[in-house]
Ligand SMILES: Nc1nc2c(c(=O)[nH]1)N[C@H]1C(S)=C(S)[C@@H](COP(=O)(O)O)O[C@H]1N2
């Protein structure tokens with residue numbers, strides 16, 4: 001029996017989504033076990049082809065979602081095929097199509113994620129623990145790249161706050177620093193500066209502790225109801241929906257709590273263009289282009305996009321604006 005923990009209090013998809021989205025998301029929810037054993041077995045034959053192994057196929061079936069939260073007011077999801085084929089993951093090449101191709105053999109099991117630094121209870125999570133230590137939730141978030149394209153993505157994951165709480169931060173913990181795996185053997189962009197876009201690896205990102213503890217900040221292990229594909233940052237990546245996409249660091253092996261603000265990858269590379277905060281802000285242009293609007297990658301044809309206005313904090317002001325009341329957003333971009 002695969003569906004062990006389902007509580008009657010769990011919402012069904014009908015409780016939380018309207019009719020159009022219900023149909024759009026049926027297959028996803030099927031894979032998550034909401035529709036019971038029969039449909040689960042039926043879906044196994046067809047819908048799980050993207051998984052690397054049978055164990056992975058069953059991962060999210062074993063754990064029902066705590067709840068499904070759509071923070072976009074039902075904007076159309078970007079189709080799965082585009083979410084998994086139009087990527088920025090410079091370790092696997094600086095062109096959008098490269099990660100999906102060059103990351104296919106990326107080995108993510110075994111994996112170790114360590115939480116260290118200004119904490120009383122440092123901890124290490126192995127591959128299986130990434131999926132079993134926390135209740136997984138589905139969160140539908142906008143993703144706004146600093147390059148002015150955007151998507152709407154159904155992530156699976158757990159709040160970063162619950163992970164940090166486990167490590168028991170001490171009073172010196174002011175920042176949270178994340179690092180991506182450094183493994184030039186597996187990552188062509190780390191072997192070759194031209195392929196890797198001139199970045200000094202490992203890729204490093206950071207948040208203030210308040211940003212890290214905000215309930216919107218997610219550690220994601222899946223997308224569209226399945227284990228994360230390598231090009232989206234398997235086995236675990238950060239998702240910070242009110243900041244430009246480059247903050248949402250992929251394939252994380254280390255989380256360190258520090259007293260000092262860290263130097264972060266894009267800020268080191270081009271400090272005038274990419275700040276530490278990187279909050280989505282239509283009123284603060286990139287030196288080389290406007291941030292007032294964005295190209296939303298939508299369903300339909302391969303290149304179908306729609307031009308829309310960019311929202312302050314990517315539309316998440318209600319949840320996060322109070323973090324920045326003391327901050328000059330033009331100076332601290
Ligand atoms: N390690 C690492 N993380 C990364 C990147 C990267 O090149 N390396 N690119 C970032 C950028 S610029 C964006 S827009 C998002 C893209 O995430 P996606 O490919 O899942 O849409 O990942 C971010 N995380």
Ligand SMILES: [Mo]
Pocket residue numbers: 088144145146147244245246
């Ligand atoms: Mo990006």
